[in-house]
Amino acid sequence: GDSVTQMEGPVTLSEEAFLTINCTYTATGYPSLFWYVQYPGEGLQLLLKATKADDKGSNKGFEATYRKETTSFHLEKGSVQVSDSAVYFCALSKRDSNYQLIWGAGTKLIIKP
């Protein structure tokens, strides 16, 4: 079945470091791909999305490119801040289900000043 695999956390970085959080997926057809973020004590917020191969989603300095050949959607940011500390979730929407999101396990990011 469809699935999403994320790198395990926590990921601990210093401020201004480069961030990569890996995400790969298994899906039939052409799913849409998403990154959601959950800040401490808050709900899940959409960070960025890509709906077809080679699309690049970007928001708040974060980027991810939909790579069909490697079935990946890695999240990157050039210079992280303490305020980026959160849990990041990669997810896909199933094409044969019009409504459901399939989620990765989440990666906790800790940024130290």
Add this chain to the structure above:
Amino acid sequence: EPEVTQTPSHQVTQMGQEVILRCVPISNHLYFYWYRQILGQKVEFLVSFYNNEISEKSEIFDDQFSVERPDGSNFTLKIRSTKLEDSAMYFCASSEANGGTGSPLHFGNGTRLTVT
């Protein structure tokens, strides 16, 4: 910015009791969802709702669960007879269009349900 609101933020109940988790989706959204996250595990889909009926549900969403949109603004999840394993964070979400088209889901802050 409009947001999805969920109440209560934390609910404690005894095993076998009924609970109702409440959500107010974004007003112009047409699709509604419940997800849950058991502590330390993945977010799991429970149910989606459109046009006043269930569109899709997962295996988790058995006869103990039901959803309702009683008044055009609230969207509720009822668990008829809670079990210990129902303890989780429950997230409500809504979207403007069908989530499968790439329309993003907007989530509430969640209700933490603790069954004792």
